[in-house]
Amino acid sequence: MRQVNPEFAPRAGLSRAEMESLQRRVAERAVFEDDLGFDPASVSLGTPKNATLSGGTDVPLVAGIDQSFLDDRALSAVVVLRGDEVVERVHAVTELDLPYIPGLLSFREGGPILDALAKLEHDPDLLVFDGSGRIHFRQAGLATHLGVICDVPSIGVAKSLLCGTPDEAVDGRPEGWHTPIRADGDVDSVGGHSATAETTLGYAFQSRQYDSRPIVNPLYVSPGHRVAAETAVHLVSNLSGGYKLPEPTRLADAYADEAKAQYED
């Protein structure tokens, strides 16, 4: 798929200040409102195998993206779904030039992910990333950064909270429960995007819970680009199928491990 805004692509050799500055420019360009180009209700698993809805529009293509690692190389995996059907899987192995630094994840994994996305024959209507979108110090997490570069609607699904504060305690909640993640002092207001105590950056969302002991932590869902926080949770809910992680992410995760085996000596 094509990079509509390549000027935001993470380049190697930037200073920390330059990376943070680029993130602010990304956040200014990001749209945290619905501009999907498709009906969110048409995104679901268990959609009939036919590729067309009653209205004549195509069922949206949803891509799940995840990484695995081999020494100092990243393996980025992308799985594209139409309903519950896998229509394409691609992966790329890329040298890493940065360590993991909280807040700068897109500079470590962004390049590898773009390499994988470039191999796609199908153009996804929605990108689902493993990590944060707007829930980020400069409101430009991985999902936002890559969503803006591709100018495709995107969502961030993280397994832990980078910053911000949940409205309510998140422990032991039932499936389907969700509560806003509000901006706090760690979050900067950027461009037209405020970061007051009322600003909803995303949601904690309980996708799965068991009747028994081990309490499952919620997911932290946030808008990447061209989607509202409320819609992002709705979409992730629609993409959930019996497991904690939404299906696109779960399949990309499994594919990243599967493909990794082919490169291990």
Next chain:
DNA sequence: GCGACAG
């Protein structure tokens, strides 16, 4: 100086 932090 202290705290706190996606993958």
Next chain:
DNA sequence: ATCTTGTCGC
């Protein structure tokens, strides 16, 4: 993220 055995439950 990654390193890893057993164990509990549907």
